[in-house]
Amino acid sequence: MKIVIIGGVAGGSKTAAKAKRLCPDAQVDIYTQDTHVSYSACGLPYYVQGNFEDYHNLIIRTPEKFRKDGIGVYLRHRVTKIYPENKKIEVRNLETDAKFYVQYDKLVIATGAKPVMPDIKNCHIKNVFTLRTVEDGINLRVQLRKSKTAVIVGGGYIGLELLEAFVANKVRTTMIERSRHIMSILDDEISELVQNFVETLYPDLTEVITGEYVKEILGEGYVTGVKTNTGKVIKADLVLLAAGVEPVVDIASEAGVKLGKTGAIKVNSRMETNIKDIYACGDCIENIYSMTGIPAWIPLGSNANKEGRCTAMNICGHPEDFEGVLGSAVTKYFGLTISRTGFTEKFARQNGFDTVSVMITKKDKAGYMPDAENVTLKLVADKRTHQLLGGQAIGCGDADKRINTLSTALLKYVTAEELSGADITYAPPFSTSIDPLISAARLLAEKLQK
Amino acid sequence: MKIVIIGGVAGGSKTAAKAKRLCPDAQVDIYTQDTHVSYSACGLPYYVQGNFEDYHNLIIRTPEKFRKDGIGVYLRHRVTKIYPENKKIEVRNLETDAKFYVQYDKLVIATGAKPVMPDIKNCHIKNVFTLRTVEDGINLRVQLRKSKTAVIVGGGYIGLELLEAFVANKVRTTMIERSRHIMSILDDEISELVQNFVETLYPDLTEVITGEYVKEILGEGYVTGVKTNTGKVIKADLVLLAAGVEPVVDIASEAGVKLGKTGAIKVNSRMETNIKDIYACGDCIENIYSMTGIPAWIPLGSNANKEGRCTAMNICGHPEDFEGVLGSAVTKYFGLTISRTGFTEKFARQNGFDTVSVMITKKDKAGYMPDAENVTLKLVADKRTHQLLGGQAIGCGDADKRINTLSTALLKYVTAEELSGADITYAPPFSTSIDPLISAARLLAEKLQK
Numbered sequence: 001m002k003i004v005i006i007g008g009v010a011g012g013s014k015t016a017a018k019a020k021r022l023c024p025d026a027q028v029d030i031y032t033q034d035t036h037v038s039y040s041a042c043g044l045p046y047y048v049q050g051n052f053e054d055y056h057n058l059i060i061r062t063p064e065k066f067r068k069d070g071i072g073v074y075l076r077h078r079v080t081k082i083y084p085e086n087k088k089i090e091v092r093n094l095e096t097d098a099k100f101y102v103q104y105d106k107l108v109i110a111t112g113a114k115p116v117m118p119d120i121k122n123c124h125i126k127n128v129f130t131l132r133t134v135e136d137g138i139n140l141r142v143q144l145r146k147s148k149t150a151v152i153v154g155g156g157y158i159g160l161e162l163l164e165a166f167v168a169n170k171v172r173t174t175m176i177e178r179s180r181h182i183m184s185i186l187d188d189e190i191s192e193l194v195q196n197f198v199e200t201l202y203p204d205l206t207e208v209i210t211g212e213y214v215k216e217i218l219g220e221g222y223v224t225g226v227k228t229n230t231g232k233v234i235k236a237d238l239v240l241l242a243a244g245v246e247p248v249v250d251i252a253s254e255a256g257v258k259l260g261k262t263g264a265i266k267v268n269s270r271m272e273t274n275i276k277d278i279y280a281c282g283d284c285i286e287n288i289y290s291m292t293g294i295p296a297w298i299p300l301g302s303n304a305n306k307e308g309r310c311t312a313m314n315i316c317g318h319p320e321d322f323e324g325v326l327g328s329a330v331t332k333y334f335g336l337t338i339s340r341t342g343f344t345e346k347f348a349r350q351n352g353f354d355t356v357s358v359m360i361t362k363k364d365k366a367g368y369m370p371d372a373e374n375v376t377l378k379l380v381a382d383k384r385t386h387q388l389l390g391g392q393a394i395g396c397g398d399a400d401k402r403i404n405t406l407s408t409a410l411l412k413y414v415t416a417e418e419l420s421g422a423d424i425t426y427a428p429p430f431s432t433s434i435d436p437l438i439s440a441a442r443l444l445a446e447k448l449q450k
Numbered sequence: 451m452k453i454v455i456i457g458g459v460a461g462g463s464k465t466a467a468k469a470k471r472l473c474p475d476a477q478v479d480i481y482t483q484d485t486h487v488s489y490s491a492c493g494l495p496y497y498v499q500g501n502f503e504d505y506h507n508l509i510i511r512t513p514e515k516f517r518k519d520g521i522g523v524y525l526r527h528r529v530t531k532i533y534p535e536n537k538k539i540e541v542r543n544l545e546t547d548a549k550f551y552v553q554y555d556k557l558v559i560a561t562g563a564k565p566v567m568p569d570i571k572n573c574h575i576k577n578v579f580t581l582r583t584v585e586d587g588i589n590l591r592v593q594l595r596k597s598k599t600a601v602i603v604g605g606g607y608i609g610l611e612l613l614e615a616f617v618a619n620k621v622r623t624t625m626i627e628r629s630r631h632i633m634s635i636l637d638d639e640i641s642e643l644v645q646n647f648v649e650t651l652y653p654d655l656t657e658v659i660t661g662e663y664v665k666e667i668l669g670e671g672y673v674t675g676v677k678t679n680t681g682k683v684i685k686a687d688l689v690l691l692a693a694g695v696e697p698v699v700d701i702a703s704e705a706g707v708k709l710g711k712t713g714a715i716k717v718n719s720r721m722e723t724n725i726k727d728i729y730a731c732g733d734c735i736e737n738i739y740s741m742t743g744i745p746a747w748i749p750l751g752s753n754a755n756k757e758g759r760c761t762a763m764n765i766c767g768h769p770e771d772f773e774g775v776l777g778s779a780v781t782k783y784f785g786l787t788i789s790r791t792g793f794t795e796k797f798a799r800q801n802g803f804d805t806v807s808v809m810i811t812k813k814d815k816a817g818y819m820p821d822a823e824n825v826t827l828k829l830v831a832d833k834r835t836h837q838l839l840g841g842q843a844i845g846c847g848d849a850d851k852r853i854n855t856l857s858t859a860l861l862k863y864v865t866a867e868e869l870s871g872a873d874i875t876y877a878p879p880f881s882t883s884i885d886p887l888i889s890a891a892r893l894l895a896e897k898l899q900k
Contacts, residue, residue, distance in 0.1 A: 010883065043816055043878045128740035290873070301883045302876035323871050330875035339875055366493055368507035394651035400880050405854040412862035421773050422858050423740070425780035425789055428493045430850050433460065433751045450899050
């Protein structure tokens, strides 16, 4: 059996490694246009920031290790076309520009996601960056250390993580976000809190502009600044474009692979596309929310790893279903943790749910412990069934613990009432005797019962 | 309606406050032999250690606040007898030694737990302490600051928390535990790890002796040391007895209130004892494991609070069931977190389960993050149903998050296979792309499927 995998970051490299373990006799080859495989893309902002010095730390498995295990790795090889009827792909060697064809028995599309290129004039001059690959990280880190000012276009996860990186390096940074708030993936009242925190933590180094967008990059050859739609000019020695990501689906789609309503590749629970012997996994596929079956595109390394594993299991004759995701995610901005699982209230309403929600702020530990900090929790439930639909937590306290505790409850359709009976560990350095999550669940249950 | 509550720490004071809110017209009175009500007993070790200076921080509601809310508080009043047929109690004022009787419509027994007094000679001389009340904490803290050496009898939660307090104050301390390991409430392989950590962290200040017990306290008037059953003599300026706790059930039991097989008071899910109009809550009652209905005595502040609330709801005509507990608990020894939920493997086996378990050690965060630390996880499942029965986690990494994530899964009878599909938040500062809990669940699922 010949297994060909397109893309080698999280989903692709996980598929390869697991498939080779399960079917040692199979030929397993990874083709990627990238110069690296099997790296932690989520770790790039922390490398840029300088939390560690050597980018090799981000690499989970080197090409040499893959080859030693009998897995072929073709770096700088772009797959340009899929021929499902002949079960072959067209590959271009980006070094030599040579074109050739490769047969497959099973094809895995793990082409990932790429930064959305916003419609900005003069976008391709020097020191305008996106962050996707290890190379991007290396280049950005070098330029960051030479810069005094920067602009970040977009206030989502990556924008925020790089804002921390920039500010930690004492680079005065302006974040420009088109929506009303940064972190607009969260409910408004939560994103407002994030934004307040960002604006007040290092006011000398940080400016946040919302409801505005960059029209033009300024500079000849090298960036010198940006101009917004209102004519504002902001100086910058570097510009980072982090205006969202989109699934890489072009060659899949050209070959007749069906996309879902989110624009990402549609797969079934066995990671199969609509075309026989073509699987897909990782950031290029559409997920399903396990609480409800609603499709959503949630490109995260945690999902990609599980999907890669599941793809390999199914290819190698160990049928396994990937039951869906909850959209659990976490990030931080210096001391502030931002975490979520399940639906935001706005997503739930967009999808026709009649929601009831509560938001509370409590200490994360016994108030007399010197390191007790606040955590703000929002819980969302369905009005009719009382089933919990999701939660968001932010704070300098331990917000992430509460969200993960909620996440396994969502797996099993727990109601607000049931969650209020949860048994959460308590000791003064870890929690309050009634954990903030229990308080929130109780308050929500009371509101639902009215 | 006249509601009389015996005991006023967590369960009793919660019942009082909630009942008064629900039934403002009821007369609510707390009788306690203690000098304080409504305090965080779990916080006493941290007060002793010096994490904060003022013991008033431990007090949640003062007697004055209770009285302002219309709740009677009778400190230093010991209830000596219950007359269920006449619905009255006998009370002794410990200051004046006066005896009197109080009528009730609803009686709540919240007498809590007390330290087991081990069978040790000369136990009642000065500077031999137990830790139960605020007074105990104040006295222990004063003596600790005058001491150079100490002995702790017992290596459970309280013993360990006070070992940290003593060692942090540079008092050379010997812990003596009768069992083979300290923290013997955990499975052996986990308690061994705890013990290794304790023995190696501050070897100049700490000695742990296991499989031995104290026979005699040495000293006349003031403690000077202890002698063990093997004749070992250990010098000590103070001795702490922390050889376990037991439910305070004497007056309840004399009045005909039924005890469960654990020796604590048996209640139904509405917190009613076998005698009409007598309720019980807090550390004096027997709990039920919600996964299985097996009775267990799990005296914890988190449970007591929930039980107190539930008692008040039922007394005040808002029927509510307390569905049971999971035995979730956490403590720490300096940087080491020790956390558990559900059954240990030995408890499961003692109760007739055919168990399968796994234990893994992984980084709690992406390995390249400078503050990544280990967490060791043990998961236990039932061999036939694959239902998870419990988990234990220890480590300098974030062990508690994993246990709480597991705890809500236990609420809903989740199997190892289902847990391996959990969606846990991932970002390099918070987790690994495949969280240690997922890794453990997968390994367990594979082992179960063999």
